[in-house]
Amino acid sequence: xxxxxxxxxxxxxxxxxxxxxxxxxxxxxxxxxxxxxxxxxxxxxxxxxxxxxxxxxxxxxxxxxxxxxxxxxxxxxxxxxxxxxxxxxxxxxxxxxxxxxxxxxxxxxxxxxxxxxxxxxxxxxxxxxxxxxxxxxxxxxxxxxxxxxxxxxxxxxxxxxxxxxxxxxxxxxxxxxxxxxxxxxxxxxxxxxxxxxxxxxxxxxxxxxxxxxxxxxxxxxxxxxxxxxxxxxxxxxxxxxxxxxxxxxxxxxxxxxxxxxxxxxxxxxxxxxxxxxxxxxxxxxxx
Amino acid sequence: xxxxxxxxxxxxxxxxxxxxxxxxxxxxxxxxxxxxxxxxxxxxxxxxxxxxxxxxxxxxxxxxxxxxxxxxxxxxxxxxxxxxxxxxxxxxxxxxxxxxxxxxxxxxxxxxxxxxxxxxxxxxxxxxxxxxxxxxxxxxxxxxxxxxxxxxxxxxxxxxxxxxxxxxxxxxxxxxxxxxxxxxxxxxxxxxxxxxxxxxxxxxxxxxxxxxxxxxxxxxxxxxxxxxxxxxxxxxxxxxxxxxxxxxxxxxxxxxxxxxxxxxxxxxxxxxxxxxxxxxxxxxxxx
Numbered sequence: 001x002x003x004x005x006x007x008x009x010x011x012x013x014x015x016x017x018x019x020x021x022x023x024x025x026x027x028x029x030x031x032x033x034x035x036x037x038x039x040x041x042x043x044x045x046x047x048x049x050x051x052x053x054x055x056x057x058x059x060x061x062x063x064x065x066x067x068x069x070x071x072x073x074x075x076x077x078x079x080x081x082x083x084x085x086x087x088x089x090x091x092x093x094x095x096x097x098x099x100x101x102x103x104x105x106x107x108x109x110x111x112x113x114x115x116x117x118x119x120x121x122x123x124x125x126x127x128x129x130x131x132x133x134x135x136x137x138x139x140x141x142x143x144x145x146x147x148x149x150x151x152x153x154x155x156x157x158x159x160x161x162x163x164x165x166x167x168x169x170x171x172x173x174x175x176x177x178x179x180x181x182x183x184x185x186x187x188x189x190x191x192x193x194x195x196x197x198x199x200x201x202x203x204x205x206x207x208x209x210x211x212x213x214x215x216x217x218x219x220x221x222x223x224x225x226x227x228x229x230x231x232x233x234x235x236x237x238x239x240x241x242x243x244x245x246x247x248x249x250x251x252x253x254x255x256x257x258x259x260x261x262x263x264x265x266x267x268x269x270x271x272x273x274x275x276x277x278x279x280x281x282x283x284x285x286x287x
Numbered sequence: 288x289x290x291x292x293x294x295x296x297x298x299x300x301x302x303x304x305x306x307x308x309x310x311x312x313x314x315x316x317x318x319x320x321x322x323x324x325x326x327x328x329x330x331x332x333x334x335x336x337x338x339x340x341x342x343x344x345x346x347x348x349x350x351x352x353x354x355x356x357x358x359x360x361x362x363x364x365x366x367x368x369x370x371x372x373x374x375x376x377x378x379x380x381x382x383x384x385x386x387x388x389x390x391x392x393x394x395x396x397x398x399x400x401x402x403x404x405x406x407x408x409x410x411x412x413x414x415x416x417x418x419x420x421x422x423x424x425x426x427x428x429x430x431x432x433x434x435x436x437x438x439x440x441x442x443x444x445x446x447x448x449x450x451x452x453x454x455x456x457x458x459x460x461x462x463x464x465x466x467x468x469x470x471x472x473x474x475x476x477x478x479x480x481x482x483x484x485x486x487x488x489x490x491x492x493x494x495x496x497x498x499x500x501x502x503x504x505x506x507x508x509x510x511x512x513x514x515x516x517x518x519x520x521x522x523x524x525x526x527x528x529x530x531x532x533x534x535x536x537x538x539x540x541x542x543x544x545x546x547x548x549x550x551x552x553x554x555x556x557x558x559x560x561x562x563x564x565x566x567x568x569x570x571x572x573x574x
Contacts, residue, residue, distance in 0.1 A: 063493040087387065095386045098378045100393070100424070104386055137387070192571060199568050205560040206350040210567060216574045273492040280497060281486050284479060287503045 008046045011035035013257050017241040019234040025227045030187040030246040036253065043249040050256045051096035057260065058101045058133055060268035065131025067271035071176035073128040074262050076255070077136045079145070080184035081222060082212050083194040084245050085252075086137055089184070093256045094135055103128055106137040119143040119161060120168055127172060133259070134177075140165055141181075144229055149221045162232040169238040178262040179238040182255055183226060184245035188219050295333045298322035300544050304528040306521040312514045317474040317533040323540065330536040337543045338383035344547065345388045345420055347555035352418025354558035358463035360415040361549050363542070364423045366432070367471035368509060369499050370481040371532050372539075373424055376471070380543045381422055390415055393424040406430040406448060407455055414459060420546070421464075427452055428468075431516055436508045449519040456525040465549040466525040469542055470513060471532035475506050 016034040038046070064070050076094070078086045094102055105126040114122045120140055128134025144161050147153050153161075169179055186194075195212055198204040215222070234240040241258055245251040303321040325333070351357050363381070365373045381389055392413040401409045407427055415421025431448050434440050440448075456466055473481075482499055485491040502509070521527040528545055532538040 063490075067493050087385075090387050091385045095382075098374075099382045099386055099389060099391055100374065100377050102386060106387070192574065195571055196568065199564055199571065202560075203350075203557045205564065206354045206558050208560070208562075208567065210562050210570070213567070213570050213574050216571075270490045271493050273489075273495070275495075275497050277486055277492065280495065280500070281483065283497070283500050284482055284486065284503075287479065287500050 008038055008042065008253075009035045009257070010037050013254060014241070014261050017243055017254065017258070019230045019240040019242060023230055023234070023242075025185070025223055025230065025242065028185055028242050028244060030185050030190060030244045032244040033247060033250040034244065034254075036250060040247070040249045043253050047092065047249070047253050047256060050253065050260060051093075054093075054256060054260055054263070055097050057263035057268065058097045060270055061133075061263065061266060062098075062101045062131040064268045064271050065129075067274060070268075071130045072266045072268065073130050073132050073134060073177045074259065074266070075128050075134045075136065075172065075177050075179045076259060077139045077141070077179065077181040078184070079139060079141050079182070079226075080245070081186060081191060081219075082215060083191050083198070084184040084186045085248050086184060088248055089182075089252060089255050090135065090137065092252050093259070094133070097133060101131070102133050102135065104135045104137060107139055107142060118164075119147075120164060124168070128177060130176065140168070141229060141233075145222065145225045148225045148228070149218050162229075165233055166235060166238075169233075169235070173237040178265060180258050180262050181234075181238060181240045182258065183230075183240060183242050184251055185242050186245045188216070190246045191216065295325055295329065296322045296544070297324050300541055301528070301548050304530055304541065304545070306517045306527040306529060310517055310521070310529075312472070312510055312517065312529065315472055315529050315531060317472050317477060317531045319531040320534060320537040321531065321541075323537060327534070327536045330540050334379065334536070334540050334543060337540065337547060338380075341380075341543060341547060341550070342384050344550035344555065345384045347557055348420075348550065348553060349385075349388045349418040351555045351558050352416075354561060357555075358417045359553045359555065360417050360419050360421060360464045361546065361553070362415050362421045362423065362459065362464050362466045363546060364426045364428070364466065364468040365471070366426060366428050366469070366513075367532070368473060368478060368506070369502060370478050370485070371471040371473045372535050373471060375535055376469075376539060376542050377422065377424065379539050380546070381420070384420060388418070389420050389422065391422045391424060394426055394429060405451075406434075407451060411455070415464060417463065427455070428516060428520075432509065432512045435512045435515070436505050449516075452520055453522060453525075456520075456522070460524040465552060467545050467549050468521075468525060468527045469545065470517075470527060470529050471538055472529050473532045475503070477533045478503065 011034065013035040036043070061072060065072065078089060080086050090104060094104070107122065110122065123140045126134070126136070144158055148158050173179055195208060198208040230240050243251050243254045298321065300322040323330070348359060352359070365376060367373050377391060381391065394409065397409065410427045413421070413423070431445055431452070435445050460466055482495060485495040517527050530538050530541045
């Protein structure tokens with residue numbers, strides 16, 4: 001077993017960030033750094049050392065899936081308001097893992113074909129294979145977030161979806177997938193600053209969309225929709241974690257830590273050879 | 288335009304490695320380092336500086352595909368005998384790019400469903416989207432390599448496939464994809480050493496398969512099948528590059544350079560804003 005380095009944490013991060021009974025999103029301060037009292041500079045070092053652990057864990061998981069009958073995988077679900085830092089998580093946390101062991105699925109506005117199916121259809125097809133770390137960049141939760149805020153479906157259909165999501169996630173976890181659901185939580189003011197920086201830099205103009213401002217106007221409605229999501233879908237088998245994200249460096253080490261814990265829970269090990277090692281050495285030497 | 292750093296190359300790498308008329312695989316020395324006279328230590332530095340260029344190029348390509356009507360993409364096709372270093376290319380060259388901009392497709396033994404379709408069916412579905420670097424870890428070429436050596440299809444079907452591959456690749460390039468086809472070329476002795484190292488290390492046992500030795504026995508037949516592939520499918524629009532790979536560090540900077548040249552050829556630039564920047568700044572400030 002690889003021991004996850006805990007030395008830089010002052011508390012149980014997963015416990016501090018997990019959405020449990022009585023959780024109130026409004027009470028979370030996006031500037032906060034729960035369980036971490038070191039500086040931004042230290043966070044970069046801690047992220048780098050965590051990356052090595054994550055990489056080895058993932059390779060073990062992958063190796064085991066090729067040889068043993070294990071079906072274990074990890075699924076990171078990333079949800080956030082625009083500019084909250086999903087891309088940075090993908091680049092700096094997920095990007096440190098061997099790309100052969102990662103599958104990223106970005107869920108955008110559904111295509112015509114996707115709309116002709118149940119909302120979970122496109123999501124199920126992207127569930128991670130055994131041995132992989134799957135990442136959902138946005139997810140089925142959009143269908144109860146923008147779906148609710150923008151009234152893209154009737155209320156009873158939105159209502160039905162919470163239960164459908166729960167059953168879907170239960171089946172996935174029963175089949176061996178560890179699900180880590182993360183909302184990156186930034187403040188409305190922080191978003192304004194980040195969007196303004198995009199407008200200030202010509203090489204970032206492509207990341208800005210006038211629709212982003214329209215969505216900002218609906219901020220309180222989105223926060224209410226997230227609160228409902230947390231109340232209805234943070235379960236023992238697929239808990240939500242709300243990660244304060246005004247400080248990008250904190251969000252990155254926190255999400256990395258949640259992934260490390262999921263892998264530690266699987267505890268993958270190098271699989272034993274399924275052949276006679278000495279006999280193969282002789283065959284190979286003679287070849 | 289980003290200028291690709293050429294300073295560490297003593298020759299035109301793409302030209303040196305490209306399969307042209309009269310190419311003979313047997314004449315390529317897998318120990319060689321064409322166009323590069325610096326040491327392994329320098330190669331690591333050169334790889335790191337190339338990684339920054341590759342990353343920026345890819346982000347520009349991606350950005351442009353989101354905004355402009357460009358359909359440009361890059362497809363890296365990787366073929367090699369076992370242990371030649373495909374995994375290292377994926378980890379150390381492709382892995383340096385933002386994972387959101389990369390799609391890796393590993394083609395293994397076809398499934399029953401895949402076998403019920405034409406050999407190109409599964410491959411076409413994995414062609415890279417605009418803005419992406421797609422990587423084929425093995426490819427449709429297996430169908431004229433192991434397919435030929437192991438006689439998995441009748442000779443006239445194998446014969447038909449060369450033409451089908453050429454037409455498929457022509458359509459892809461016409462639609463905007465730069466195709467870079469790479470064979471990593473190791474010697475039979477080097478393979479033996481690498482397989483032996485896998486047998487020596489318990490954490491590498493999972494990478495070894497007794498079938499690897501059976502394939503080794505067919506080495507001359509595989510080399511002949513590769514020679515035929517090069518003669519039949521190295522075209523102006525989709526050339527083959529044979530990269531000597533006994534020195535892993537050389538293979539990595541060489542493949543990185545081929546990707547950089549493909550991107551330089553596309554010459555992606557940051558797209559202009561499709562909205563009024565100043566007006567948006569005011570809207571955002573007021574939001």
